[in-house]
Amino acid sequence: MLGTGSALPSHVVTNDEVGAPAGVDHEWIHSRTGIRRRRWAKPDEATSDLAAAAGRAALEAAGVRGGELSLVIVATSTPDSPQPPTASTVADALGAGFGTTAFDVNAVCSGFVFALSTAERMLQGTGGYGLVVGADVYSRILDPRDRRSTILFGDGAGAVVVGPARGTGRLHSTRLAGFAADRELIQVPAGGSRLPASPQTLRDGLHYFTMNGREVRTFVAEKVAPAIGAFLDDNGVSPGDVDHFVPHQANGRMVEDLAGRVGIPADRMRATFEEYGNTGSASVPVTLDDAARAGALKDGDLILLAGFGGGMAMGLTLLTW
Structure with a gap:
């Protein structure tokens, strides 16, 4: 991992703003989620705009030019459009050369770790550089009246450049897992081939993101936490050996509980x-x-990345900085 970057929209949305249509206020939201504010994309900002900005920052940090990239992967479940892949737009915006492989990965909130694992395996032994981006604009698919979901989400993009190891940095191990029987806990019902968008689906709000928050919390506690423990054990690492735990920021209270269940000290999350x-x-x-x-x-710091969410899916990566 040679460089990192991120891009967040400039438009700040407070808890009171997002909570009003859902009938809740700042204190209600903060006490249950730990969230104080989030950023939402402006009307003329799309997922690719944030992804490209994060990519530029990561390339600059890595000292790599866009034209040197042999691979661009964008992890997103809110692409600019069904086709072409958002990664193609990002690759072009960054000046990636003709022939650069560019494609999207949709593993929802686990997507970045899935894409990182894919890039690492594709680049292994090639000496090439790859850009891996996680980017989403969830504000476009939220029901403003649904307090279970609309209060949680912000928009943004984060990116890393991967390539030949420099110094101590390297990826040690990755584990990807799916729990498909639980897939309906998080979904956007309409807009695909099974239930195409129509006036009726729009009237019924089926193009909105939906989530069974209570069951998702149970999923994280009962399936993700033990899986992280087993992953660390299989790699001969104790929770106390982890210098930095970087989990998916699903809900502040949920990830604080997750760190506690795994046994990672709170100050390392x-x-x-x-x-x-x-x-x-x-x-x-x-x-x-x-x-x-x-x-x-x-x-030399040991870092544990943990993505989890819709699918249901989970991705874990252990790396040295």
């Missing part, structure tokens, strides 16, 4: 949920970049 909310597939790379730019990450 990196968090951005208070300022940015849940930015979907962007939350892991945004939080990683936040820690990197704050100077919190030192050469």
